[in-house]
Amino acid sequence: MKKFVLVLALALMALVLSCSGGGGGGDDGPDYNYLNNHNANRLNGHTIRWPSTTIYVNASGVPGAQAAFNRWAGSVNFAFTGGSANIIVRMGNPGAGRCGVTLTRWYTSGRIFQALIIINPDQSRCRSGLAATITHEAAHAIGYFGHEDGIMGPTSNGDTEITGKHRGFLSLLYSMAPGTNIAGFLRRKDGSAVSGVAFDPNGRRLIETKHYSR
Numbered sequence: 608m609k610k611f612v613l614v615l616a617l618a619l620m621a622l623v624l625s626c627s628g629g630g631g632g633g634d635d636g637p638d639y640n641y642l643n644n645h646n647a648n649r650l651n652g653h654t655i656r657w658p659s660t661t662i663y664v665n666a667s668g669v670p671g672a673q674a675a676f677n678r679w680a681g682s683v684n685f686a687f688t689g690g691s692a693n694i695i696v697r698m699g700n701p702g703a704g705r706c707g708v709t710l711t712r713w714y715t716s717g718r719i720f721q722a723l724i725i726i727n728p729d730q731s732r733c734r735s736g737l738a739a740t741i742t743h744e745a746a747h748a749i750g751y752f753g754h755e756d757g758i759m760g761p762t763s764n765g766d767t768e769i770t771g772k773h774r775g776f777l778s779l780l781y782s783m784a785p786g787t788n789i790a791g792f793l794r795r796k797d798g799s800a801v802s803g804v805a806f807d808p809n810g811r812r813l814i815e816t817k818h819y820s821r
């Protein structure tokens with residue numbers, strides 16, 4: 608009987624260890640694979656973000672821009688200014704009849720250098736509306752690359768939700784320094800491949816990521 612209890616205790620310990628020791632795989636832990644898919648795989652498995660969590664935005668002349676940006680506030684914060692800024696937002700022609708476009712320029716060190724968002728003044732074909740278009744483009748300007756679901760879907764389909772995945776992405780991205788190598792945290796399956804341009808800690812080479820969005 609004593610032996611049975613010991614075996615049971617060891618089995619329980621093993622169970623507890625296997626649950627807590629994954630280090631970034633589970634549903635409730637940090638999702639490094641998601642971070643890789645939407646950011647780090649552009650820089651060979653290294654994070655790309657603004658150096659500061661306070662990001663200056665000049666969105667003068669774009670109605671509702673402050674509230675639209677502030678939907679992402681938390682892991683980062685936005686300071687709105689009429690002068691020089693990290694992110695410039697203006698009304699204009701994004702091209703190809705799109706709702707908006709974002710050009711995010713970043714160094715091979717993983718530091719974002721500048722971002723430009725152009726919003727189409729005619730949002731009549733953008734089912735999610737002007738505010739959602741701005742919120743969507745804002746995510747591209749702070750490091751969310753590519754598209755998936757909710758407000759980060761590829762088309763303006765009326766879904767304006769910011770999901771837990773989106774929030775977790777930003778929280779994880781801005782908890783680490785720019786250029787952090789996350790390759791060691793990736794699960795083998797689904798999207799663990801790292802690719803993209805070579806990371807350079809002193810990188811002064813500028814890369815431009817362009818999102819014709821929504």
Ligand SMILES: [Zn+2]
Binds near residue numbers: 747753
């Ligand atoms: Zn987009």
